[in-house]
Amino acid sequence: MAIDGPHACRFAVTEKAAHGHAVQFAAADFASPPQPRDVSLHACCFPTMQGNQGNSMLTPGFAIKNETIWPLQISLSQVGPLYFDVIQPGQSFVRDTGAVWFTLKAAIFLDEKDRITNWDAVKPVLFVVGAAILALSTAGAAGFASGPAAAAMLAADVVSAGLVDLASGSVLPAVTAAATLAGAGFSRTAVMVVDGHVIDRRRELTPAAQAALENVFSIGNISLTSGGCYAGPPWPFRRELTPLRITGGPTFRRVPGKDQVELVAGRLQIDSPPPPAAYGVFSLQTGTALVAGDGNYRFVLASNRDLVAIKTGNTGSGGTEIHILSADSGYRQFSVQTATALGPVDRNWEFGIAPNRDVFAIHKNNTGSGTTEVHVLSAAHGYKTFALQSRTALAPTDGSWAFAIAHNRDVVAIKKSATGTGMTEVHILAASANYQVFAIQAGTALHMTDDRWTFDIARNGDIFAFMKNGAGSGTCELHILAAQANYRQFAIQTKTALHEIDDTWSLRVSGDRDVFAIRKAGGTSNSTEVHVMKG
Incomplete structure (x- = not known):
C-alpha cells in the first residue's frame, strides 16, 4: 500500500531532543488528503460567505491556525457544515462568516475519511497509523538537513528497510534516508515504539501493540467539537477575525538514552491566543x-x-x-x-x-x-x-x-x-x-x-x-x-x-x-x- 500520487505535499514539525538541542527533520512526499467531497456544492451555494479573504466586506469571521503536526479537516457548522476545508500544519483556515454562532469541528485527516458527513467514522484506525508513520519516515537528505523538525523520522529500521502497512501487514517500498539518520545521531537499528511496544519491519503487529496504537489514535485524541464559537463584533462596523489555534494531538518524542522514537498520545485542543493589549492593534x-x-x-x-x-x-x-x-x-x-x-x-x-x-x-x-x-x-x-x-x-x-x-x-x-x-x-x-x-x-x-x-x-x-x-x-x-x-x-x-x-x-x-x-x-x-x- 504505497502512498503516493499527484497530491504529494510536505509538512514539518519540531521536536526537542533529551539533551536540549532542537533536532530538525522534515517529512516529504506523502499523500495529501483529497478535497472535501462536496466542495463544489460549497463553492456554488455560499460564494459570498466563503470567498472574501480581503477587506472588501466589513464582516467578522474566523482565523483558525493548525498548530499540530497533522493535516486537519476543519468545519464551521450550524444546522449543517457551512465552511470546511483540509488545512495543512502551520496553515490557517480563514473565513468571513458574519457575526453569528457556529459549532467548530476538527479532526486529523490522514485516512481520507470525511469527518464532516460522518464524524464518527474513524476506522480503520490502523490506516491512520500506517499513513502517519510512512509520512513521518520518508524524507531525503535535504529534508533532514533543513527546515522545521519532525522528530518522528527517527525509526531508522523502518526508514531504511521498508515499512509494514499496519492495516494489511504488507511491506511498503524502502526509502533512502538511512545515511542522514546516521548523521543525526541515530543508528540503522533505531526503532519506533508505542507504550513500550516496538514497531518495525521484522515484527508482526501484536494485539497489545494494536491496542496501544488504537488508544493513541482514539476518537477523543484525533477530533474535537467546540460549540458556541462566535465571530464578532456585529456587522457591518468592522471586519475582525476571531483568532483560534488548534494544538495537540498524537505526537512523537525521542526516548532519552535509547535509539528509539516513541509515538505518544495527545488530545486535540482549541484555544484562543491572549488578546492584544487595548489599543495595541x-x-x-x-x-x-x-x-x-x-x-x-x-x-x-x-x-x-x-x-x-x-x-x-x-x-x-x-x-x-x-x-x-x-x-x-x-x-x-x-x-x-x-x-x-x-x-x-x-x-x-x-x-x-x-x-x-x-x-x-x-x-x-x-x-x-x-x-x-x-x-x-x-x-x-x-x-x-x-x-x-x-x-x-x-x-x-x-x-x-x-x-x-x-x-x-x-x-x-x-x-x-x-x-x-x-x-x-x-x-x-x-x-x-x-x-x-x-x-x-x-x-x-x-x-x-x-x-x-x-x-x-x-x-x-x-x-x-x-x-x-x-x-x-x-x-x-x-x-x-x-x-x-x-x-x-x-x-x-x-x-x-x-x-x-x-x-x-x-x-x-x-x-x-x-x-x-x-x-x-x-x-x-x-x-x-x-x-x-x-x-
Missing part, C-alpha cells in the same frame, strides 16, 4: 471618499461610527459645511453633504457631536456675549437651523482649552495649562442648566499639558487624553481619566499601535471605546484615512 485602516490635504476640515464621530467632516472655510456654499462619511460603506461614500446655518469660522471654534447627531460649535473668544458660546446645529433640520445658541458660564477661552461633548450633551471644557491646581482641569457645563452653571470643576490626575495633547470623551464620561508625540514609548500614548473617580485616577495609561503623530491627524473615540485616528494628509491612499485602534 488596528481593526481597520482604510482610505475614504474625502480628499486629503485640505486643512479646513474638522472631524467628529457619530454614535454609529459615521465620520462627520466639518468644512469650516473655502466652501462652495460660502458657509460651514457638513460631509458625513458612511460607516456602512467603509467610509467610501457620503451619506450627507450639506451647507449649514453656520457661516465660515476660524480656529476660535471647536466642534463636537451629540448622540442624536446634533453638531455643537463652540465659539471660544471674540464672541458677542463676552463668554464662550454654544451654537447647536440641528440634525433634525438638516443642519439648516440652530437648536440652541447660548452664552455660557465659561469666560472666553483660548488655545489652552479643549472641548468635548458628553453623552448627556454637557459641554466638557478641559484646561490644559496655567491652571490653579497645577494639573490639567475639567470644567463641565451642565446641559440641564443651559450651560449657565458648572456640574464639575476639578483638577485631574493628569499634569498640565500642551499642544502635543488632544482630548475626547467616552460614552461613560471617561476623558481620553492623547499624547501625540514626545512620549517615552515612541508612540501616540493614551491616558484615560476615569469619570467614576472624578478624574482623579487613570483607568488606563498605555502606548498604542499608532506611531507618533502631528497636527495632520485627528483623534476621536467611538461609543464602544475604539479610537479613530483620522489622517488628514500624507497617507499612502492620497485621501483622508481612517485608522481604528481596538479598545
